Every structure is written in structure tokens, then in C-alpha cells.
Amino acid sequence: MVAQLNETERDAALKELSDWKYDPGRDAISRKFKFGDFAQAFAFMTRVAIHAEKADHHPEWFNVYNKVDVALTTHDAGDNGGLSQRDIDLAKKIDSFV
Numbered sequence: 001m002v003a004q005l006n007e008t009e010r011d012a013a014l015k016e017l018s019d020w021k022y023d024p025g026r027d028a029i030s031r032k033f034k035f036g037d038f039a040q041a042f043a044f045m046t047r048v049a050i051h052a053e054k055a056d057h058h059p060e061w062f063n064v065y066n067k068v069d070v071a072l073t074t075h076d077a078g079d080n081g082g083l084s085q086r087d088i089d090l091a092k093k094i095d096s097f098v
């Protein structure tokens with residue numbers, strides 16, 4: 001079980017992730033990325049994937065051509081999933097790749 005962020009922790013964390021949108025319905029954060037072409041989008045996804053595997057924390061994402069939509073939430077958090085520090089850490093890492 002992973003600790004789910006409470007409202008205060010979540011709001012503080014989101015202040016440092018201004019490009020990410022909070023989804024109260026899922027207790028998740030998401031961000032849309034647009035690259036020059038598919039190769040650049042996939043290179044980004046490859047970097048994220050390598051890090052995600054090392055961190056044992058994986059994104060939910062959708063890619064079409066040069067666009068990548070990323071959503072982060074922790075399946076193991078709380079009773080039925082939610083936002084954890086792992087999501088915040090992964091979002092910051094992802095931001096460092098763009």
C-alpha cells in the first residue's frame with residue numbers, strides 16, 4: 001500500500017507542476033505534450049519508459065504521431081488508487097526531459 005497524498009500535500013506539490021492538470025475524478029494528474037514529429041515523441045516516451053521501469057512506477061499514456069498525453073496516478077495508493085509522491089516525482093522527472 002502506498003500513501004495517498006492528502007489535499008494539503010497535493011496542492012503544495014501541484015504548485016511545482018504548473019503544466020500538469022489535476023483530475024479530481026481520478027485523483028490523477030495529466031499533461032499533454034507535442035513534439036516535432038513521431039520520432040521525437042517516441043524518443044521522449046523511450047526516456048520516460050526507461051526511468052519508469054527503474055522507478056517501478058509507470059505512466060498511463062496515449063500517443064498519436066507527435067502528441068503524447070500522459071496521466072499519472074498510483075494504483076497501489078489508498079483503497080482504489082490515487083495520487084502519491086511517486087506520481088509527483090515521476091512528473092518532475094518527465095518535465096526534465098522536455
Ligand SMILES: C[C@H](O)[C@H](O)[C@H]1CNC2=NC(N)=NC(=O)C2=N1
Nearest residue numbers: 056057058059073074075076077
Ligand atoms: C506491483 C505493482 O504493479 C508495482 O509495484 C508498481 C508498478 N508500477 C506502478 N505504476 C503506477 N502508476 N502505480 C502503481 O501502483 C504501480 N505499481
